[in-house]
Amino acid sequence: MPxxxxxASAGTSRRKFLGQMATxxxxxxxxxxxxxxxxxKAERVIPPVPASYVPPGALxxxxxxxxxxxxxxxxxxxxxxxxxxxxxxxxxxxxxCDHGACGACTVHVDGRRVLSCLTLxxxxxxxxxxxxxxxxxxxxxxxxxxxxxxxxGFQCGFCTPGxxxxxxxxxxEGHTGSEEEIQEWMSGNLCRCGAYPNIIDAIxxxxxxxxx
Amino acid sequence: MxxxxxxxxxxxxxxxxxxxxxxxGAMYLAGGTTLLDLWKLGAMQPTKLIDVNALxxxxxxVASGTARLGAMARMSDAAAxxxxxxxxxxxxxxxxxxxxxxxxxxxxxxxxxxxxPRSFTYxxxxxxxxxxxxxxxxxxxxxxKARAPHPSDFAVALTALDASVRLRRAAGExxxxxxxxxxxxxxxxxxxxxxxxxxxxxxxxxxxxxWARHSTYVKIRDRASYxxxxxxxxxxxxxxxxxxxxxxxxxxxxxxxxxxLPLVEAALADKPAEVAGFEEAAAIAGEGAKTHELNAxxxxxxxxxxxxxxxKAAAIAG
Numbered sequence: 001m002p003x004x005x006x007x008a009s010a011g012t013s014r015r016k017f018l019g020q021m022a023t024x025x026x027x028x029x030x031x032x033x034x035x036x037x038x039x040x041k042a043e044r045v046i047p048p049v050p051a052s053y054v055p056p057g058a059l060x061x062x063x064x065x066x067x068x069x070x071x072x073x074x075x076x077x078x079x080x081x082x083x084x085x086x087x088x089x090x091x092x093x094x095x096x097c098d099h100g101a102c103g104a105c106t107v108h109v110d111g112r113r114v115l116s117c118l119t120l121x122x123x124x125x126x127x128x129x130x131x132x133x134x135x136x137x138x139x140x141x142x143x144x145x146x147x148x149x150x151x152x153g154f155q156c157g158f159c160t161p162g163x164x165x166x167x168x169x170x171x172x173e174g175h176t177g178s179e180e181e182i183q184e185w186m187s188g189n190l191c192r193c194g195a196y197p198n199i200i201d202a203i204x205x206x207x208x209x210x211x212x
Numbered sequence: 213m214x215x216x217x218x219x220x221x222x223x224x225x226x227x228x229x230x231x232x233x234x235x236x237g238a239m240y241l242a243g244g245t246t247l248l249d250l251w252k253l254g255a256m257q258p259t260k261l262i263d264v265n266a267l268x269x270x271x272x273x274v275a276s277g278t279a280r281l282g283a284m285a286r287m288s289d290a291a292a293x294x295x296x297x298x299x300x301x302x303x304x305x306x307x308x309x310x311x312x313x314x315x316x317x318x319x320x321x322x323x324x325x326x327x328x329p330r331s332f333t334y335x336x337x338x339x340x341x342x343x344x345x346x347x348x349x350x351x352x353x354x355x356x357k358a359r360a361p362h363p364s365d366f367a368v369a370l371t372a373l374d375a376s377v378r379l380r381r382a383a384g385e386x387x388x389x390x391x392x393x394x395x396x397x398x399x400x401x402x403x404x405x406x407x408x409x410x411x412x413x414x415x416x417x418x419x420x421x422x423w424a425r426h427s428t429y430v431k432i433r434d435r436a437s438y439x440x441x442x443x444x445x446x447x448x449x450x451x452x453x454x455x456x457x458x459x460x461x462x463x464x465x466x467x468x469x470x471x472x473l474p475l476v477e478a479a480l481a482d483k484p485a486e487v488a489g490f491e492e493a494a495a496i497a498g499e500g501a502k503t504h505e506l507n508a509x510x511x512x513x514x515x516x517x518x519x520x521x522x523x524k525a526a527a528i529a530g
Contacts, residue, residue, distance in 0.1 A: 057216065059219075075216060076216070076217060076218060076219035076261070077214070077215075077216050077217055077251075079248070098252065099249050099252065099253075100245055100248075100249055100315060103312065103314060106314055112288075112317045113313060113314050113317060114314055114317050114318050115245070115314045115315065115318065117248075118243075118244050118245050118248045118249060118315075118318065119244060119248075119318070120219070120241070120244065120248070120261075120263075122219055123219075123221070123241065123244070123263050123265065166313070166314065169313070170313065173313070175313075183436070183437070184436075184437050185313050186313075187312055187313075187436075187437035187438040188311070188312020188313055188314045188315065188438055189312075
């Protein structure tokens with residue numbers, strides 16, 4: 001399933017929908033201008049990069065993501081985060097600060113939680129990369145995913161994939177002995193909505209069910 | 213995206229040094245947590261990254277009381293080593309109180325030593341940015357151009373323990389005491405170490421110190437976790453019959469380099485290992501500090517942190 005994003009519902013994915021809206025936006029603005037209506041000049045429509053685009057000097061990089069080998073053409077400077085999102089189309093991993101301060105981009109490399117924004121894709125070759133898209137078993141959500149839903153462990157949801165990837169590692173590492181321990185070992189994942197109490201509840205709920 | 217760079221993954225020390233020597237602007241890449249962050253800001257501009265992650269420097273061991281730590285060992289692996297925690301708890305604590313679980317899984321011990329100043333002007337891409345007095349400013353080793361405290365916790369613990377850094381370059385190997393590895397930045401605010409161009413850190417050695425079993429690291433932060441130190445103190449105590457005989461004291465968050473406190477160490481000698489004795493010795497901790505209105509509080513905070521760390525170390529010695 002290369003280049004396709006797992007979508008929650010049938011039909012169009014959220015990303016595809018947003019992309020279509022961006023294209024439509026240009027058309028709407030043009031029509032409005034013709035009609036003499038005010039136009040929001042500040043709006044900037046960034047055209048999507050075609051999937052076939054290969055930057056000059058790109059190198060052959062093979063990444064094993066969620067058990068699947070992907071042969072990619074990437075620049076040396078491409079971060080694992082950008083490779084996942086922009087090239088593999090796996091947009092579940094989020095770009096928050098892009099500087100290692102927020103944890104939104106957390107993925108597992110060889111079973112350890114790391115920040116994909118500070119990892120070069122080319123340096124992650126030959127390693128097992130697991131993203132939020134890779135933890136459910138088919139339609140069966142991972143116990144931590146279920147617990148986040150049950151405990152309402154999010155509001156806007158942007159930090160959630162990183163929280164869940166960090167939480168599964170935190171449980172596997174055995175750092176869920178107390179609320180204080182969970183807080184300490186989850187401190188690398190910020191939630192600007194402040195859903196922390198519910199996130200901790202979710203981890204407490206999931207811990208006994210998801211040691212693997 | 214920030215400027216492009218070349219990339220070469222090497223498998224041997226010799227290849228690493230050769231690759232770095234052949235290219236101006238080449239830099240070694242280990243965990244990348246500092247390098248890629250600063251590259252994105254434009255503060256570091258590598259022309260080529262030499263990926264040294266495959267080099268065989270990941271061991272963490274304690275033999276005959278001496279700790280040998282490979283430069284490529286990750287902070288989390290060193291922090292999980294039980295022997296290290298038994299012999300040098302101050303090292304383990306300094307690692308666990310730093311950064312986040314994710315960053316500790318990535319960051320190498322060698323790279324940890326080479327962290328850059330958390331200075332606003334350094335991290336700001338705008339070259340016209342200026343730096344006003346700030347409440348986090350260092351109070352020791354400051355100059356007109358350098359005021360950011362050194363960010364590493366681990367280096368503070370190593371400073372207290374008189375550790376050494378193993379360095380390799382084409383001309384051969386040298387072993388540098390941590391006291392000589394760091395420098396006061398003076399007019400070169402980004403030059404925090406005496407490492408030479410192209411030189412590679414291969415390991416860290418911590419000499420045997422039996423009473424370092426009674427050591428600890430206390431870190432004071434603005435928030436409870438995942439934050440650089442406002443003030444931190446590494447302490448080891450040798451206590452006999454309730455009296456301090458020997459001590460090691462170093463502080464973080466206060467110096468432009470990890471800051472040893474020899475006057476406090478001297479003052480601790482023969483003091484009773486209790487609050488009054490520790491307070492008396494800590495009173496001299498601010499000697500030589502250069503403060504302004506916003507960071508003057510660090511002197512009192514340093515004294516209290518010294519006392520707290522001593523009490524904790526004494527409790528371990530119990």
